Amino acid sequence: MAGIYLHIPFCKRACHYCNFHFSTSLGLKNDFLTALLKEIELQQQYLAGETVETIYFGGGTPSLLNNEELQTILEALARHFTIDPTAEITFEANPDDINEATLLQWKQVGINRLSIGVQSFFEEDLQWMNRAHTAQQAFGNLQLALQHFSNLTIDLIYGTPTLSDERWQHNVQQAVELGIPHLSCYALTVEPKTALDTMIRKHQVSNVQPDDQARQFLLLMDWAEAAGYEHYEISNFALPGHRSRHNSSYWQGKKYLGLGPSSHSFNGQGRQWNIANNALYIQSLKQGTVPFEVEILTPDQRLNEYIMTSLRTMEGLSLDHVQQLSGDKISQALRRNSHKYIQQELLHEKDGKLILTKQGKLFADGIAGDLFV
Numbered sequence: 520m521a522g523i524y525l526h527i528p529f530c531k532r533a534c535h536y537c538n539f540h541f542s543t544s545l546g547l548k549n550d551f552l553t554a555l556l557k558e559i560e561l562q563q564q565y566l567a568g569e570t571v572e573t574i575y576f577g578g579g580t581p582s583l584l585n586n587e588e589l590q591t592i593l594e595a596l597a598r599h600f601t602i603d604p605t606a607e608i609t610f611e612a613n614p615d616d617i618n619e620a621t622l623l624q625w626k627q628v629g630i631n632r633l634s635i636g637v638q639s640f641f642e643e644d645l646q647w648m649n650r651a652h653t654a655q656q657a658f659g660n661l662q663l664a665l666q667h668f669s670n671l672t673i674d675l676i677y678g679t680p681t682l683s684d685e686r687w688q689h690n691v692q693q694a695v696e697l698g699i700p701h702l703s704c705y706a707l708t709v710e711p712k713t714a715l716d717t718m719i720r721k722h723q724v725s726n727v728q729p730d731d732q733a734r735q736f737l738l739l740m741d742w743a744e745a746a747g748y749e750h751y752e753i754s755n756f757a758l759p760g761h762r763s764r765h766n767s768s769y770w771q772g773k774k775y776l777g778l779g780p781s782s783h784s785f786n787g788q789g790r791q792w793n794i795a796n797n798a799l800y801i802q803s804l805k806q807g808t809v810p811f812e813v814e815i816l817t818p819d820q821r822l823n824e825y826i827m828t829s830l831r832t833m834e835g836l837s838l839d840h841v842q843q844l845s846g847d848k849i850s851q852a853l854r855r856n857s858h859k860y861i862q863q864e865l866l867h868e869k870d871g872k873l874i875l876t877k878q879g880k881l882f883a884d885g886i887a888g889d890l891f892v
């Protein structure tokens with residue numbers, strides 16, 4: 520079983536915090552689609568022998584694709600890959616692209632899960648982020664989407680200087696009251712070279728406060744738990760039966776193929792990533808070559824990836840699995856190294872698995888990094 524990710528590298532406008540690969544000029548959209556179809560054809564052997572159980576349209580903004588374009592991409596995937604008839608097909612949509620007609624079209628071509636970039640239900644937050652949608656669209660179009668898609672996730676951002684704890688509670692409560700079955704919640708990070716980074720350096724906007732972010736993350740965990748959500752990965756919360764199959768497959772180390780500029784792929788042995796430049800991606804595919812770099816993972820790198828991803832999940836890090844991957848010596852060293860975190864109540868051990876506590880989740884990446892071999 521495997522997954523396919525498609526990166527649609529266009530956005531209406533640049534959110535101030537974003538460091539994903541995208542262009543706000545749609546001039547190359549047709550050429551990009553031609554290149555993407557060529558890449559689908561050229562990469563058909565990457566998942567040879569595997570059935571595709573998840574497809575994920577991410578970006579960028581996939582909801583900038585029209586129905587015909589979306590259908591053409593899905594038909595090309597069906598021609599070149601074995602797709603499970605019950606495959607989860609997720610489509611990222613921004614609230615301003617949602618209406619009755621687009622929802623019906625997405626459903627009709629086979630999309631069965633929507634991921635909506637709500638971020639906040641407050642106008643001031645959305646303007647601060649430079650989002651393309653209004654608070655009214657966030658709420659109204661989300662309600663509309665729920666009438667057509669029961670399998671739906673929204674993104675919410677916390678830790679912005681404009682977001683008080685009261686507003687944060689309102690955002691989470693709104694999602695809970697609407698019965699949104701899956702939430703992806705991210706602390707705002709200030710990535711280098713983003714507009715936000717520049718504005719903070721120029722003192723045009725306030726910087727984010729790590730203490731506020733930590734507090735809002737702890738509050739989120741309490742609220743989500745009380746509302747019956749499983750906190751199944753650091754940033755992801757699901758009502759029972761609504762985990763993302765696509766993202767879960769990343770964390771379980773399954774194979775996946777990334778298509779489109781800047782997308783990443785993993786085939787069990789190594790990773791590869793496409794060039795993050797629309798014009799060069801198109802040019803290379805015109806000449807029949809997928810422009811990617813590749814890295815074959817060493818056994819230590821594979822173990823470290825397992826440590827990083829497994830610790831972020833509620834199932835935790837299996838010491839048996841580490842022992843199978845790397846032998847007794849390394850698994851014993853890891854257990855010894857984890858003791859200090861268990862004593863500090865940042866980790867606990869259950870049935871041979873190391874699991875982060877709520878406090879530990881605040882330091883997930885640092886703890887994982889310290890446990891690396």
Ligand code: SF4
Pocket residue numbers: 529530532533534537538539541578579580613636
């Ligand atoms: S819509 Fe998404 S990908 Fe596009 S700029 Fe905003 S955050 Fe980035």
